[in-house]
Amino acid sequence: MNYLDTTEALEALYGTPAAAALRKVAHQLTPEYRSWIMASRFCVVSTVGPEGADGSPRGDDGPVVRMLDDQTLAMPDWRGNNRLDTLRNIVRDPRIALMFMVPGSANAVRVNGAARITDDADLRASFERDGRQPATVIVIKIHEIYSQCARAIIRARLWSGEDESGDLPTVGQILAAMTEGEVGGKDYDDSWADRAARTMW
Numbered sequence: 063m064n065y066l067d068t069t070e071a072l073e074a075l076y077g078t079p080a081a082a083a084l085r086k087v088a089h090q091l092t093p094e095y096r097s098w099i100m101a102s103r104f105c106v107v108s109t110v111g112p113e114g115a116d117g118s119p120r121g122d123d124g125p126v127v128r129m130l131d132d133q134t135l136a137m138p139d140w141r142g143n144n145r146l147d148t149l150r151n152i153v154r155d156p157r158i159a160l161m162f163m164v165p166g167s168a169n170a171v172r173v174n175g176a177a178r179i180t181d182d183a184d185l186r187a188s189f190e191r192d193g194r195q196p197a198t199v200i201v202i203k204i205h206e207i208y209s210q211c212a213r214a215i216i217r218a219r220l221w222s223g224e225d226e227s228g229d230l231p232t233v234g235q236i237l238a239a240m241t242e243g244e245v246g247g248k249d250y251d252d253s254w255a256d257r258a259a260r261t262m263w
Contacts, residue, residue, distance in 0.1 A: 083211075086208045086209055087206050087207070087208045088206070088207050088208065089133075089204065089205065089206055089207070090132040090133045090204055090207070091129060091132045091133070091204065091207065092207075095171060095207050095209075096129060098162070098164070098169075098171050098209075099125070099127065099129075099135075099162050099171060099173075100125045100129070101125070101164050102125065102126055102127075102162035102163060102164050102171070103121055103122055103123065103124065103125065103126055103164075104119070104120070104121045104126060104162070104163050104165075105119075105120050105121075105126050105127070105160045105161055105162045105163065106118070106119055106120070106160070106161045106163075107119075107120050107137075107148055107158065107159075107160050107200075108158065108159040108160070108161075109147075109148050109151035109152055109155070109157065109158050109159075109177075110151060110155055110157055111150060111151035111154050111155050112154060116147045116148055116151055118147065118148045120137060122138075122140070126162070127160075127202070128189075130201070133203060133204045134201065134202065134203055134204065135173070135201075135202040135204065136185065136199050136200070136201050136202070137199065137200040137202065138186075138189040138196035138199050138200075139179075139196045139197060139198045139199065139200060140196055140262075140263060141261050141262070141263065148200075149179055149198065149200075152177045152178070152179055152200065153179060156176040156177050156178060157174075157176060157177075158174070158175055158176065158177040158200075158202060159172065159173070159174050159175075160172065160173045160202070161210070163215075165221055166221050167215075167221075168212035168215045168216050168221075169209055169210060169212050169215070170209070170210040170212075170215065171207065171208070171209050171210065172207070172208055172209075172210050173202065173204055173206070173207045174204075174205050174206050174207075175202050175203050175204045175205045175206075176202070176203045176205065177200050177201065177202045177203070178200075178201050179198050179199070179200055179201070180198060180199050180201055181197070181198050181199075182199065185199050186198070186199060191263040192263055194263040232251045233246065233250065233251065233254070234246040234247050234248060234249070234250035234251035234254075235247075235251075237250060238250075
């Protein structure tokens, strides 16, 4: 198998980007990009650390981030699995990329920047939900922001409304297989909905 190991070889296969692909890049939130991101309840956060790269889904029932100013976003770190993969990476390497999606739109908006983690009491309190606050808030300084080509979402029919999850193994089944039945199983799956409802925020 032939592998490409120079940017020259790679670029020779693809050609020159069109003007629209280059001129859509902004270095702060424009009114249009602000509207788009404030409509997004879901994004994928990518970070990198000594162990490698990490991608983490983040979601909320309103905007998944808050704008602090035209170059700064804040993301509450709501409860998850406490692995802290994303947060550990940010502490050691501030580089971050976010891909924002909005149900029904074939486009996505990407932000590349640098992140820090804060436990600032006032900022945490500003996100309070049902008497609970995030343990920390990720503060993201925007380096560049741009829209992503719609072809991938169109090809995947991501928002078609089709439920294709019927034959997938459950998380309980995955855990049981990984641990020879010590963790997971039917009890894990049956209790998940109640557990999630109690620990959503």
